[in-house]
Amino acid sequence: MIFWIASYPKSGNxxxxxxxxxxxxxxxxxxxxxxxxxxxxxxxxxxxxxxNYNQENVADTTKLWIKSQEKINADKKIRFxxxxxxxxxxxxxxxxxEQNSAGCIYIVRDPRNVITSLKNHYEMNYETSLKWMTNPKxxxxxxxxVKEDGYSDFQFISSWSINYKSWRVQKKIPIKIIQYEDxxxxxxxxxxxxxxxxxxxxxxxxEINKDKLKNSVNSTYFNKLQSxxxxxxxxxxxxxxxxxxxxxxxxxGPDNDWRKILDKxxxxxxxxxxxxxxxxxxYE
Numbered sequence: 001m002i003f004w005i006a007s008y009p010k011s012g013n014x015x016x017x018x019x020x021x022x023x024x025x026x027x028x029x030x031x032x033x034x035x036x037x038x039x040x041x042x043x044x045x046x047x048x049x050x051x052n053y054n055q056e057n058v059a060d061t062t063k064l065w066i067k068s069q070e071k072i073n074a075d076k077k078i079r080f081x082x083x084x085x086x087x088x089x090x091x092x093x094x095x096x097x098e099q100n101s102a103g104c105i106y107i108v109r110d111p112r113n114v115i116t117s118l119k120n121h122y123e124m125n126y127e128t129s130l131k132w133m134t135n136p137k138x139x140x141x142x143x144x145x146v147k148e149d150g151y152s153d154f155q156f157i158s159s160w161s162i163n164y165k166s167w168r169v170q171k172k173i174p175i176k177i178i179q180y181e182d183x184x185x186x187x188x189x190x191x192x193x194x195x196x197x198x199x200x201x202x203x204x205x206x207e208i209n210k211d212k213l214k215n216s217v218n219s220t221y222f223n224k225l226q227s228x229x230x231x232x233x234x235x236x237x238x239x240x241x242x243x244x245x246x247x248x249x250x251x252x253g254p255d256n257d258w259r260k261i262l263d264k265x266x267x268x269x270x271x272x273x274x275x276x277x278x279x280x281x282x283y284e
Contacts, residue, residue: 002102004104006082006105007109021038023191062093072100086163115258
């Protein structure tokens, strides 16, 4: 069965995966980039190798989402997968269902901080980033590998608000929603709750390993991940369109504060646009 680690892009998904991979896929809880591969992304080209689809049709893999998950689950093993996809239907095809999914951790982040991360990662300006976040028809794919892989990793992300709500309101699979800001402030406590939820959902009976929990947290602090990237690069960093180098993946981290980065007009505008969700999530 698949256990999802879901989020809108640039909301802390990678950090959460470093924590989970350190705890579940290492002997001592010490994070190393090599173990991150244990938590892959869905969808990717490898998930559709045995299926026929039109690689030049952006959303043609949607018809194979369930079938490919059935193939993944054929061995009845538990796997974690990252996704930015919405929960629901695209082209009348479900992204997933209760037969293929055991549960989900959804990490949500204040959209006023998401926008600053998007600007850096996708090299967009403020206006383009805002349109990107509020576009209900928005989708992503790896533009670097279209010729080789087609659109096999197409993900329908919709808008920031719809993405979050699509997972929050669904009743098909167990879900725990956490806020990036809480994980940042109380990393040990929040991650302990995450492990409890995962173990309960997956019927893992063993007690929480306190040493592994502590090491998982201590080895994945932002400054350590950032330092590691500067020395050895990071597997998920993408090439810049403007420079002959990769865009730093771990850019601002805890210093990403919309109150300091956005001007007053931008702050007011974003707060108005996302007001309902900001209030519900306790950001306002």
